[in-house]
Amino acid sequence: MPTNARQPFIPRLALTPGEPAGIGPDVCVTIAQQAHPADLVVVGDAALLRERADALGLSLALMPFDPTAPARPQQAGQLKLLQSLPPAARVHPGILTPANATHVLDTLTQACDGCRDGRFDAMVTAPVQKSVINEAGFAFSGHTEFLAARCGGHPVMLLAAPGLRVALATTHLPLRAVPDAITPALLERVITTLERALRQDFGIDAPRILVCGLNPHAGEGGHLGQEEQSLIGPAVQALQARGLRLTGPLPADTVFVPDRLAQTDAVLALYHDQGLPVLKHLGFGRAVNITVGLSIIRTSVDHGTALDLAGTGRADHGSLEAAIDTAIAIAKQHRKAHASHQHQ
Known part of the structure; x- marks a missing residue:
């Protein structure tokens, strides 16, 4: 094959697990069990993700995210990790802890900023619990408003x-x-x-x-x-x-x-x-x-934190899978439009 052959575009997605006591970590480690045509980078806490994978009986290899390395399709059983601030308090599935709001907001901040500076092509978010973030003293009305304040639009x-x-x-x-x-x-x-x-x-x-x-x-x-x-x-x-x-x-x-x-x-x-x-x-x-x-691409699930399902193995990861597929499609559409504009 010619050495100058154009390489296929592999989108790099930032994945945020959302509320640690909810099903966000569950669905993140579950979708990691199958391969994806994108470079998935989970922005979260390694200990929390491993603990939830163990609770669900799933194997999970977390590899440090290197932004200088080329994007590669995600392999089954693996996720790249951009370490966030860890939860301030021990996470118990189904039990909300306002002290962990800082952890949640840090994952969103790192993912958003990574999209803004070009490290990520899109971000995909699992659900957060607005009430517990507000109880922690942060003015937070939802993902959308938080991201708009941070990146404009x-x-x-x-x-x-x-x-x-x-x-x-x-x-x-x-x-x-x-x-x-x-x-x-x-x-x-x-x-x-x-x-x-x-x-x-x-x-x-x-x-x-x-x-x-x-x-x-x-x-x-x-x-x-x-x-x-x-x-x-x-x-x-x-x-x-x-x-x-x-x-x-x-x-x-x-x-x-x-x-x-x-x-x-x-x-x-x-x-x-x-x-x-x-x-x-x-x-x-x-x-x-x-x-x-x-100014960035953001997709998310269509459901809430489902605290009663956290850690049980009964959470459905279908919506997160669809959100990932949609983020991939939009990122590819943007890349196609950009390439077409350059050739005009």
Whole structure:
């Protein structure tokens, strides 16, 4: 073979185990039992990961991460390790300890900074427990907000399952606060961010987006609410005039029927429980949480810490596997687009 033959791109992913008392460490050591077409680097504590692997009866070889070495596909039974600050207190599966919040935040910081400086092509996160981080005295409302503050951008939550992508205009808000949060500026930012991500991350040339209404029957012509006529409709029309392929506002109870989904690339739901119950019914355990609009690639699982399953061997690693596969695909799409741009 010629010595100058182009080598295949092997993405290098930072993997954070999340809350140490939850199932994050379990699913991390479980996915390490099979090979992956990416260089997986777990950002965590060696002792914790070995202890959890032992509890699950799994073999695990942890090798120090060398950022100067070329990326190589991960081999079954192995993980590279970027050592984090160790947990301050002994970890017991299923038992939250606020003292270990510093450990959790350090794993996220190292993974994020590694993506920013080019050591990693993407980061994949297992679930954290927001409450215990807050109880430790840190202002933390979630992965997305933490990463946005650290690396910049205007994040939008996009969840993907086989056959469906759902983005959220608002995320973790009380329902009574949602209408006040829906503004023309918010809709413009979220929709343009989503449209750009569908192009850049998924390679869709002309994305088609369905926009949900806020009220039942999309306001029923103003009889069940005015937001569709006064806010959502005009925002959609303004973006349509700029060339975006949008349809809406549509009644949320009929957006997710097969005929409509066959004609779209993503659905924009206006609040958390408008779109996510449908997506999780369709693909729970196989869905992926993708943060678009950041300066880095970040994917995550579609579930929480599942404290009652930690250390039992009953945790399903399917969503983490899907998150890894999605991060690989997006990283390759970015590399392909970058190479194409250089050749123009």
